Amino acid sequence: MSGWSQHQGHAVALPIHNVDTDQLIPSRFMSTPRSEGYGRFLLHDLRRDAHGETHSDFPLNRHDHASILVAGRNFGGGSSREAAVYALVDAGIRAVFAPGFGDIFAGNAINNGLLPARISEEEMNLLFQGLADTALAAEVCLEKRHLQIGDQRIGFDLDPGWRTKLINGWDDIDLTLTYRTEIDRHSQVLKQRAPWIRPAQITKNS
Amino acid sequence: MTAPCTLLDRLWTAHEIVRREDGASLLWVDRHLVHEGSHHAFGKLASRGARVAEPDLTFAVVDHYAPTRGRDRIADPQIKYMVETLRKNAHRHGLRLFDLKDPGQGIVHVVGPEQGLTLPGLLINCGDSHTSTHGAFGALAFGIGATEVAHVLATQTIWQKKPAAMRIRIEGRLGPGVSAKDIALNWIARLGADGAQGHAIEYAGSAVRDLSMEGRMTLCNLSIEGGGRFGLIAPDETTYAYLRGRPYAPQGSVWEAALANWAKLITDGTATFDQDIHLNAREIAPTVTWGTSPEQAIPVTATIPDPNTLANGKAQGARDALDYMRLAAGRPIEGTPVDQVFIGSCTNGRIEDLRHAAAVLAGRKAKVSGLVSPGSALVKAQAEEEGLDRIFVDAGLDWADAGCSMCVGMNGDLVPPGKRCASSTNRNFRGRQGPGALTHLMSPAMVAAAAITGTITDVRPLLEGRAT
Numbered sequence A: 001m002s003g004w005s006q007h008q009g010h011a012v013a014l015p016i017h018n019v020d021t022d023q024l025i026p027s028r029f030m031s032t033p034r035s036e037g038y039g040r041f042l043l044h045d046l047r048r049d050a051h052g053e054t055h056s057d058f059p060l061n062r063h064d065h066a067s068i069l070v071a072g073r074n075f076g077g078g079s080s081r082e083a084a085v086y087a088l089v090d091a092g093i094r095a096v097f098a099p100g101f102g103d104i105f106a107g108n109a110i111n112n113g114l115l116p117a118r119i120s121e122e123e124m125n126l127l128f129q130g131l132a133d134t135a136l137a138a139e140v141c142l143e144k145r146h147l148q149i150g151d152q153r154i155g156f157d158l159d160p161g162w163r164t165k166l167i168n169g170w171d172d173i174d175l176t177l178t179y180r181t182e183i184d185r186h187s188q189v190l191k192q193r194a195p196w197i198r199p200a201q202i203t204k205n206s
Numbered sequence B: 001m002t003a004p005c006t007l008l009d010r011l012w013t014a015h016e017i018v019r020r021e022d023g024a025s026l027l028w029v030d031r032h033l034v035h036e037g038s039h040h041a042f043g044k045l046a047s048r049g050a051r052v053a054e055p056d057l058t059f060a061v062v063d064h065y066a067p068t069r070g071r072d073r074i075a076d077p078q079i080k081y082m083v084e085t086l087r088k089n090a091h092r093h094g095l096r097l098f099d100l101k102d103p104g105q106g107i108v109h110v111v112g113p114e115q116g117l118t119l120p121g122l123l124i125n126c127g128d129s130h131t132s133t134h135g136a137f138g139a140l141a142f143g144i145g146a147t148e149v150a151h152v153l154a155t156q157t158i159w160q161k162k163p164a165a166m167r168i169r170i171e172g173r174l175g176p177g178v179s180a181k182d183i184a185l186n187w188i189a190r191l192g193a194d195g196a197q198g199h200a201i202e203y204a205g206s207a208v209r210d211l212s213m214e215g216r217m218t219l220c221n222l223s224i225e226g227g228g229r230f231g232l233i234a235p236d237e238t239t240y241a242y243l244r245g246r247p248y249a250p251q252g253s254v255w256e257a258a259l260a261n262w263a264k265l266i267t268d269g270t271a272t273f274d275q276d277i278h279l280n281a282r283e284i285a286p287t288v289t290w291g292t293s294p295e296q297a298i299p300v301t302a303t304i305p306d307p308n309t310l311a312n313g314k315a316q317g318a319r320d321a322l323d324y325m326r327l328a329a330g331r332p333i334e335g336t337p338v339d340q341v342f343i344g345s346c347t348n349g350r351i352e353d354l355r356h357a358a359a360v361l362a363g364r365k366a367k368v369s370g371l372v373s374p375g376s377a378l379v380k381a382q383a384e385e386e387g388l389d390r391i392f393v394d395a396g397l398d399w400a401d402a403g404c405s406m407c408v409g410m411n412g413d414l415v416p417p418g419k420r421c422a423s424s425t426n427r428n429f430r431g432r433q434g435p436g437a438l439t440h441l442m443s444p445a446m447v448a449a450a451a452i453t454g455t456i457t458d459v460r461p462l463l464e465g466r467a468t
């Protein structure tokens, strides 16, 4: 994953609360190999009617070039499916601004270079107004933690560790393996001091 | 003098290998549970050429795509592919697999405890948000995404920032026909679907102590529906009695050593929480959802709320939900006709759940069709031994094999578009049980009541004079 610290694109509003990960990608698409791309599944059943026709007034259908999403409270709650983040990222979304995110979703987002930026409810309402029937050019700056739309500048919250990770595009496995010695020591101590922790039967490698 | 500790503090400290400057902890993972949905993670592992670090601590279960009927030949190529991919990955890495025909097969959050893989004091991860279920044993258990699953597979550790601590204390006795499901829907309706975001929830109080392990699992399972990634209950005699003699649980002198350790897994009397919530068990009625978020729940005796009376910010969501659910504000929820019912899932597919439903259904006929899918093959066998399957079948419901089934519909068990289902599951999200499906969440006993009358019904009168 490559890191980033600035992004310029268009912002669009999705003024809905509780957009859960079942909405972001319905479960029937989740057996698809990632190499086929997940963008077309993003918010599939909200964007289309039962016959597969797209709703022309749905924000992401009107502005399918948008890369910055402003959404309602509790975005990405529910299922742990990382496919919800794949759908956003593959559809070209780089940042989501909302008053709150599902805890698992937010972690998944960071692991895929997608910014889950927390803003206040007032700022959300302000952005909803400004983006009511249009998409606007906008710029996200991770270093300074702000979103610039026209002459409006909105700060956002992000865990500092997550910000560093996004900027550097770090892979956790590489980072973790630098703690090999500490991990091995922990595991050895456990085996000696707390034998009850291991499963009573050991799997015979088939 | 050490500072007073919460159960969360104790579990966290015991698993922390290092803590980074930014506050993230590297935690040791004692059990890792994987399922068909973990295919992205195994793919990531393969692309690095890495192996599963601790195959003996990693267990694979077929559940999300498990057919509940006609297991011998899986007709759908996609489902077959998902099951076979898990088989291949389990075989390649030498993992114990609970395959379709295994007597221990079932939903991962039912299988873990049932096999004694879930124990107090452990850290348990699974690529599934309802991993919070295992916290009912006093384990630090939380759901993770695919990148994190790959990380646990490769390193047997996970990076995590310690969540804030919340306690939900429920005192008093639950009324007849009221269960852990109702407690959960009650607090979620009160605090919101994001009410516990960023928090680990410890459930305490006499009503929690009085719950069976099944009830405690239901309660912890639903933590995520209120935004909490972790649910926790301190272990006690009920916990030990459940675990004793389970296949993977410690035995003999090791069991004794375990008990001595588990007794220390408590929250100190003087410890404080970032949020402390109190509920009175006596005030909780059988509860049902009317909308498309678990927070949109009301007592079965109440009327569907008028969006105009809801707090600013919730009104539009409520209007959209009523529109999707084809319901009118101001009408009683009781009496709403349903087209079908479902009993099952990791929330309410355990033996006690089936007993509760059977107690209502015994000697009665269902007015609508319905499916009962036990949480595991062991639950199924137990239910058949007790004759519960006969009660369901005689009532006119289908009795099927174990799996996630109609909770998520991945195996093809779907609610048709526009049909209304009374369901013992955990998510009433739009389309969760199938595109256009209308889901009402409730306890298994309430689902049974809906089956009998063909409408959403208060189960309590139907239980009068019956042993439950």
Ligand code: SF4
Pocket (backbone or CB within 6 Å): B063, B064, B107, B108, B109, B128, B130, B345, B346, B347, B403, B404, B405, B407, B408, B426
């Ligand atoms: S039963 Fe439902 S909630 Fe539970 S693991 Fe399966 S799909 Fe997830």
